[in-house]
Amino acid sequence: MKLPISLVVALFAPCVACTVRSADGYARDTGAVLATRKDAIRACYDGVLKATPEAKGTVTVKFDVETEGGGIAHVAVDPTGTTAPPPVADCVTHNLTGLAIAPPDSKEGKGTWVYEFAATGGSAAAPAARARTAPKS
Amino acid sequence: MTPFRSAQPFTIAGAVPPAPPARVHLRNNKIEFDEKIQFEANSAVIKDVSSSLLHEIAEVIRKNPQLKKISIEGHASSEGDVPSGHNKQLSDERAKAVMTYLIQKESIDASRLSATGWGSEKPIASIDTEEGREKNRRVEFLVVEQDPQPATEKTP
Numbered sequence: 001m002k003l004p005i006s007l008v009v010a011l012f013a014p015c016v017a018c019t020v021r022s023a024d025g026y027a028r029d030t031g032a033v034l035a036t037r038k039d040a041i042r043a044c045y046d047g048v049l050k051a052t053p054e055a056k057g058t059v060t061v062k063f064d065v066e067t068e069g070g071g072i073a074h075v076a077v078d079p080t081g082t083t084a085p086p087p088v089a090d091c092v093t094h095n096l097t098g099l100a101i102a103p104p105d106s107k108e109g110k111g112t113w114v115y116e117f118a119a120t121g122g123s124a125a126a127p128a129a130r131a132r133t134a135p136k137s
Numbered sequence: 138m139t140p141f142r143s144a145q146p147f148t149i150a151g152a153v154p155p156a157p158p159a160r161v162h163l164r165n166n167k168i169e170f171d172e173k174i175q176f177e178a179n180s181a182v183i184k185d186v187s188s189s190l191l192h193e194i195a196e197v198i199r200k201n202p203q204l205k206k207i208s209i210e211g212h213a214s215s216e217g218d219v220p221s222g223h224n225k226q227l228s229d230e231r232a233k234a235v236m237t238y239l240i241q242k243e244s245i246d247a248s249r250l251s252a253t254g255w256g257s258e259k260p261i262a263s264i265d266t267e268e269g270r271e272k273n274r275r276v277e278f279l280v281v282e283q284d285p286q287p288a289t290e291k292t293p
Contacts, residue, residue: 021139022139023139023140023141024141026139026141027141027142027143027144030141031143031144034147035147038147038149041149042149042150042151045149045151046151046152046154048151049151049152049153049154050154053153053154058146105139107138107139108138108139109138109139109140109141110138110139110140110141111140111141111142112140112141112142112143113142113143113147114142114143114146114147115146115147115148115149116146116147116148116149117149117151118148118149118150118151119150119151119152119153120150120151120152120153121152121153121154121155
């Protein structure tokens with residue numbers, strides 16, 4: 001039986017150069033990618049602090065890691081693990097778009113990530129809020 | 138599907154910008170500030186740009202409850218006083234506009250405020266130069282009554 005080339009590509013492309021990660025491996029590789037946006041998130045947070053010097057707390061986000069391309073998608077704030085005000089949470093969600101792990105994994109990832117925001121200087125200096133444990137996916 | 142989570146939270150340390158220096162001070166029985174309260178030309182309508190300054194003035198009044206009576210005094214230059222008395226009337230209207238703003242927008246107790254316009258009767262600088270005339274156009278806040286207890290300067 002002869003299959004069209006396009007169908008063959010469609011069937012096998014997701015797994016080309018794919019790997020299978022453990023949960024720890026997924027967390028390690030994804031964490032490395034997320035870390036590349038920490039400076040941008042910090043800059044965004046500094047902007048929030050100009051208007052709201054007392055803004056601080058924890059932001060928990062949930063997201064998927066797609067098997068095709070390894071893209072981080074469907075980033076959403078988990079309200080049960082979030083104490084920071086919405087503008088701070090937006091700093092996280094807006095800065096995680098467009099990221100991807102390499103190589104992609106053959107299994108979809110369901111990530112939960114926690115950010116702790118704390119401010120120094122001015123009159124709002126305060127110790128970092130303790131991160132709340134995010135529920136498992 | 139592989140669920141995973143951060144082993145440790147990412148810590149993001151932001152920097153709160155330093156507070157700007159206070160523009161309004163209580164000194165020598167006056168509420169002093171270097172900037173001017175700005176009005177529309179030939180009008181007692183306060184420009185929006187002066188809202189933050191008026192807010193800081195209100196903060197000083199709020200934080201100093203020993204100030205029982207404050208006189209808001211409007212002054213004009215001698216320029217353009219046509220018809221005669223126009224500048225005095227305008228300075229009076231401007232002083233009253235400031236008082237109304239503080240009462241209505243900043244919730245300052247009306248019993249603590251009064252407003253008067255002096256026109257060009259009390260210049261503080263030369264009336265012969267534009268620089269002097271500009272200094273003479275002003276709104277002042279004078280403390281005319283306060284509690285006998287020692288007042289400590291409090292600024293925002």
